[in-house]
Amino acid sequence: MKDPVTAVTGITYDRESIEKWLKTTRNTTCPVTKQPLPSDSDLTPNHTLRRLIQAWCIANASNGMDRIPTPKSPLDKSRVIKLIREFAVPSLCINALKKMDVLAKENERNRKCMQETGVGKPLVLFLIKCHRERRIVGLEEALRILYLTWLPSSEIKAVLNDKHDSIINCLIWILGFDFDQIETNNNSAVVVIKTHAMLVLRKVVEILNTRVLEKLEPEFFKQVLKIFNSKISQQATKSALMILTDVCLWGRNKSKIVEANAIFDLIEFELQKPDKNITELIINLLAHLCSCAEGRAQFIRHAGSIAMLAKRILRVSPATDDQAVHILSLISKYSAAKQVLLEMLRVGAVTKLCMVIQADCPAYLKEKASGVLRLHTNLWNNSPCIAVYLLTRYQR
Template sequence: MLVLKIVLEVATTTLSENLNLEFFQKMVSLLRENISQNATKSALNVLIEVCPRGRNRMKIIEANAVFELIELELGKPEKNITELIFNLLAQLCSCVDGRFQFLRHAGAIAIVSKRILRVSPATDDRGVHILTSICKFSARKEVLLEMLKVGAVTKLCMVTQADCGKYLKEKATEILRLHCNIWNKSPCIQVYLLTRYQR
């Protein structure tokens, strides 16, 4: 895995764009088997490296990576693995099939919201990015109500008040404003609105 990671870092664009589905299925099976921390980290780094190229994002999704990434995160991995998982999930959730798979997992929204403000600034950034993608492009009423139920809305309110980057607070504020008509009966939203627009 370490050698493969190095090879792909220096590979030509043509090579990395023409990886087949079987390659991604093998990478995802390594995540599922969780042989060692190093193997898992290397597999995640490989997927992150090749994800933006060609049709790789769709192949990674087709290999069922979204489900396995969430399952891996539910196992409470170490901090740098969580950062890699969130990085890859954010990329996969930027397309419709990735969001569809993300929302099919019962623990997806809950685990993302739980990790925000608990792991690292990098995880906060990617976690809010994931929730932004869901809220902008896949915001069915049941999804928005689930976000309220599992604490994602409360966490977004906390981000607006936390000691984090201005851009992150603005992203969280954007999501809250976008769906405040659905969430306005939540106590945390009422507190957020009161403190946000205090004179």
């Protein structure tokens, strides 16, 4: 034990272990006595046992034991409230932010206390003020605290939907800001600031109402794609893809994303063979964008698009197979120019569809692949790779 605490049932546990136990929703009893032990139960520090443990460590120092440091007192709401009040005092604001940043990074217990005290709203208002005053001091701390303590409470939802333009414009300003003009020797700080801005933007998008999402400006998509292409971090890349996937469902956002040249960017990124989880997100977003005519037109204009798609089928994941076959189905139905169909044959997309039918894939996916093959059997049945298969399966 490093921080022994006694539960209301009288049993002493290590704080980290019992808190982890209680955090699991099904664990609502004391592990030893089996008596009810709610997740908000008081845990009393066992100072006597802690001192005995520390004394034992000191006595065994010659055997390589390090003395366990005295744990800090748990963060209480009164301290957080005091720090929040200091936000309103210009001379104390930055110092308060730095203290809260240290607390938020320290442990999950602190973050939960800060969530319950309601740090989200003042942090959002602070970010909006920074944007309005074009001030970057404190951005790194504020963004990190907001992300680490994010809780979509009714209060945070209300302030975001009330000031949606302000917070979106603020985050887009941060993503597009040229920090090199100010901090040429601190590239790591720039990466942290923009990564956390993307992470916060993703959280914001998740709770904004649809009326707001339908009215997103083209600049929003340009900046998100700019961060995606910059590859500043894996977290920022994933967040950018998730944001675009979430917002493309509303209004004219698909067209706006396509107009921002997203499909070319996505294909070029995928051709560099990123991690599988990134590939899944890219193919999923491409499937959404290819459901509109301008998306399909941009997709087939890229020389390597169909070949890239064919290579990913049966090599990444069932989810990728599903979306990739869906894209080929959309192209075969609505963009089936002769040169496109011949390209599908030439780069192996048709062969891959045949392999899907023969592989251990779900029945619905096999049926979808079969449907694509049936559409253009007349053109594809002369291929030496698939002629026998097609002629025996789909006779004219």
